Amino acid sequence: MEKVFALVDCNNxxxxxxxxxxxxxxxxxxxxxxxxxxxxxxxxxxxxxxxVKMGVPMYQVQGDLQKxxxxxxxxxxxxxxxxxxxxxxxxxxxxxxxxxxxxxEAFMDxxxxxxxxxxxxFGQRVKAKVDKWTGISVGVGIAPTKTLAxxxxxxxxxxxxxxxxxxxxxxERQRRLLALVDVDQIWGVGRRTxxxxxxxxxxxxxxxxxxxxxSIRSEFSVVLERTVRELNGVxxxxxxxxxxxxQQIICSRSFGYKVTEAQQLREAIAxxxxxxxxxxxxxxxxxxxxxxxxxxxxxxxxxxQYAQTLSTELPFPTNDTRELLDATEKxxxxxWRAGFRYAKAGVMxxxxxxxxxxQQDLFREDKGKRNSASLMQVVDKINLSGLGYVYFAxxxxxxxxxxxxxxxxxxxxxxWQELPVVF
DNA sequence: TCTGGGGTCCTAGGACCC
DNA sequence: TCTGGGGTCCTAGGACCC
Numbered sequence: 001m002e003k004v005f006a007l008v009d010c011n012n013x014x015x016x017x018x019x020x021x022x023x024x025x026x027x028x029x030x031x032x033x034x035x036x037x038x039x040x041x042x043x044x045x046x047x048x049x050x051x052v053k054m055g056v057p058m059y060q061v062q063g064d065l066q067k068x069x070x071x072x073x074x075x076x077x078x079x080x081x082x083x084x085x086x087x088x089x090x091x092x093x094x095x096x097x098x099x100x101x102x103x104x105e106a107f108m109d110x111x112x113x114x115x116x117x118x119x120x121x122f123g124q125r126v127k128a129k130v131d132k133w134t135g136i137s138v139g140v141g142i143a144p145t146k147t148l149a150x151x152x153x154x155x156x157x158x159x160x161x162x163x164x165x166x167x168x169x170x171x172e173r174q175r176r177l178l179a180l181v182d183v184d185q186i187w188g189v190g191r192r193t194x195x196x197x198x199x200x201x202x203x204x205x206x207x208x209x210x211x212x213x214x215s216i217r218s219e220f221s222v223v224l225e226r227t228v229r230e231l232n233g234v235x236x237x238x239x240x241x242x243x244x245x246x247q248q249i250i251c252s253r254s255f256g257y258k259v260t261e262a263q264q265l266r267e268a269i270a271x272x273x274x275x276x277x278x279x280x281x282x283x284x285x286x287x288x289x290x291x292x293x294x295x296x297x298x299x300x301x302x303x304x305q306y307a308q309t310l311s312t313e314l315p316f317p318t319n320d321t322r323e324l325l326d327a328t329e330k331x332x333x334x335x336w337r338a339g340f341r342y343a344k345a346g347v348m349x350x351x352x353x354x355x356x357x358x359q360q361d362l363f364r365e366d367k368g369k370r371n372s373a374s375l376m377q378v379v380d381k382i383n384l385s386g387l388g389y390v391y392f393a394x395x396x397x398x399x400x401x402x403x404x405x406x407x408x409x410x411x412x413x414x415x416w417q418e419l420p421v422v423f
Numbered sequence: 424t425c426t427g428g429g430g431t432c433c434t435a436g437g438a439c440c441c
Numbered sequence: 442t443c444t445g446g447g448g449t450c451c452t453a454g455g456a457c458c459c
Contacts, residue, residue, distance in 0.1 A: 034427035041427070057426040075427085102459045190457050221433070223457080250429055257424085299426055346428090404425090 003235045004110040004169065006123060007141045007149040008091060008130075010084075011157070011164075013104035014042035017083050018073045020135050021412045021420050030071040033058055036254050037074055037404045074405040082413045086134050094126050099239045107146060109239050123165035143168040146237045147230035150187040151177060151205065171233060178205035178231065188227045193220065205231065245352070246283050251276040252346025256404040258297070259342045265294060266332055267396035272347040273328045274392060277321040278383070280349055281376060286317035289351035290324060292331040297343035308335040317353040320372040321379070324349075325394055386415075 010016060014032040019025050029046035033039065040061070043052050050068050052061065058072075065072065084103045092098050097109035113122060123140035130138050141152025142165075152168035155177050168174055184194035186205050200219075202208050209231035217225035226236045251272035259265050269292060280287055291311035296303065310331045318324065328347055356372075369375075382390050410418035 036425090036427070038426055055426090059425040062425090105459080188457070192456065221456085223433070244431085246430085248430075252428070254427070297426080343426095 001112055002169075003144055004112075004114070004119065005143060005146050005149040005235075005239070006095075006108040006110050006119075006126075007101075007146070007153045008106050008108065008126065009139050009141075009153050009157075010087060010104040011137045011139060012042060012044055012048075013084075013136070014073075014075065014080055015044040015047070016136050017080050018076070018409055019044065020083070021409070025071060028071055029068060030073060031065070032073045032075055033407065034075060035403055035405075036256060037072075037406055038254065041075065072407045074408040076409050076411070078411050078414045079409065083134060083136060087130055087136055087138070090130050090133055091126065094122075094129070097239055097241055099241060100243075107149065107239055110142065118167075119169065120165060120167045123167065124163065127165055137164070139164045141166050141168065143174070144233050145230040145235040147187050147227055148174060148233065151181070151185075151231075154181065154185060174231075174233065175206055175209070178209050181205040183208050186227065186231070188223060193224065196220070246285070247352070248348060248350040249276050249279045249283070249287075250346060250348045251279070252293070252344060252348075253403060254344045255342070255401040257401065259401050260338075260340070262336050262338070264396075264399065264401050265336065265342055265345055266329065267394065267399050268345050268401055269294075269328050269332050269347060270325055270392060270394035270396070271399075272345065273324050274321050274395060276347050276349050277319060277324050277376075278380060280319045280352075281380060283352075285352040285354065286319045286356050287349040287352050288314050288317045289349070290314060290327045290331065291348040291350070292328050292335065292346070293348075294332070294335060294342055294345045296340050300341075304340055306337055306340045308337075310335050311348075313351075317351075317356055318372075319356075320369050320376060321392060322369055323372075325392060329394065 015030055018030060018032060027046065029050055029052070030044045031040045031047050031052060032042035034041045037058055039055050039057050040052060041055070043054065047070055050070065052064070052070065080103060088098070088100050088106060091106050091108060095108040095110060099107040101107055110119060110122065113119070119142045123142055127138055127140055130136060139153050139156040141149045141154070141156050143149040143152045148168055152166040155168070156162050156164045156166040168177065181204065182194070183189050183197050183202060183205060184191065186208060189197070189208070197208065202211060208228060211228055213225045213228045216228050229236050253268070253272070255268070259268070289311055291309060293307070293309040295307035296305050298305065312327055312331055314323070314327060379390055382388055412418060412420050
């Protein structure tokens with residue numbers, strides 16, 4: 001049986017989430033900012049129409065934003081994650097197999113449904129249901145491969161006449177749409193590859209689809225060869241139903257202000273370490289490799305630059321915050337240099353194990369902290385409960401370096417105190 | 424003054440082994 | 442003139458994604 005994939009993608013997801021609880025902003029252009037209120041990472045359709053570009057630094061366009069009355073929001077991931085899970089659970093009701101691909105996108109397996117309901121009707125029904133139940137509008141692209149489903153979704157967004165649902169099962173329609181898009185719109189083709197393809201005379205999606213897979217492989221990569229095959233209707237990428245086990249955990253932030261004091265940087269590192277350790281325990285994993293980095297801002301080239309990374313292998317895997325704090329503090333002390341204005345720091349954990357115990361060396365004593373598991377469990381439980389927050393002294397209290405979030409919306413859906421009130 | 428964060432996969436090249 | 446061959450493992454860096 002021919003495979004059928006649908007890609008469902010939320011329109012302007014972060015901006016739509018912010019608007020959901022602000023009916024007064026229904027027709028108003030809004031943007032959502034990255035951490036630190038640094039860059040624009042989402043725009044409502046009104047903001048797009050005004051020509052606001054994705055990814056530009058806020059300070060460069062602040063004047064334009066004001067001039068057009070564009071409303072800004074700091075990113076509020078608690079809100080977006082909650083609305084995302086509502087959308088995803090609706091999709092899961094509609095198809096036996098759903099791959100949650102990102103916070104605002106999912107692939108569905110529609111193989112075999114065609115005799116029961118037309119694919120187009122299915123897409124329209126799912127779209128209407130998500131609209132009605134969550135208030136989030138989505139686009140649906142349907143095709144025999146994931147890459148073509150992405151393309152179909154792109155078409156659904158670009159051409160309003162489609163009603164945001166496109167069935168791209170027909171090879172003729174595939175080729176017509178491919179001819180209309182630049183290669184850089186194809187899933188898996190980034191900036192670099194697009195440039196290289198252009199130099200070789202491949203400009204449209206159709207030209208890429210018609211390229212010889214073998215020579216694409218030798219000149220580019222196996223990844224792009226797979227893309228070419230997928231564009232020709234040969235499915236190479238399957239639905240990934242199990243969330244793959246994480247291979248690494250990173251916690252890093254830019255600071256709201258440049259940091260010059262070792263103690264402040266040390267506190268930031270401690271905070272990221274605790275957060276990374278929490279994530280590690282959520283994954284039910286233990287890690288053995290710990291890495292710390294600090295850096296100045298590359299955007300201020302006339303200032304002295306310094307960036308350093310250092311990692312260390314622990315004697316045995318751990319997920320105990322105290323042991324990780326020991327390790328990151330030591331690493332930090334080795335890479336710290338005075339006299340720089342630091343912009344960013346981070347902690348990375350890798351080399352994961354399922355249990356604390358490696359193959360034990362008979363002659364080595366296990367020097368792990370006592371009662372580690374139970375202490376960490378209590379800490380996580382308190383912090384998850386929302387009733388209080390316990391943390392390690394090395395993180396410092398109310399640090400001066402923390403992120404800027406000047407335009408944060410309330411936690412409408414995840415905190416009782418901030419529920420929207422209806423009069 | 425001000426430029427996000429968190430991931431994955433692939434490849435090339437070096438170290439090391441027999 | 443002429444200095445093996447084949448394999449594994451690890452790491453760094455590049456490219457991509459949202």
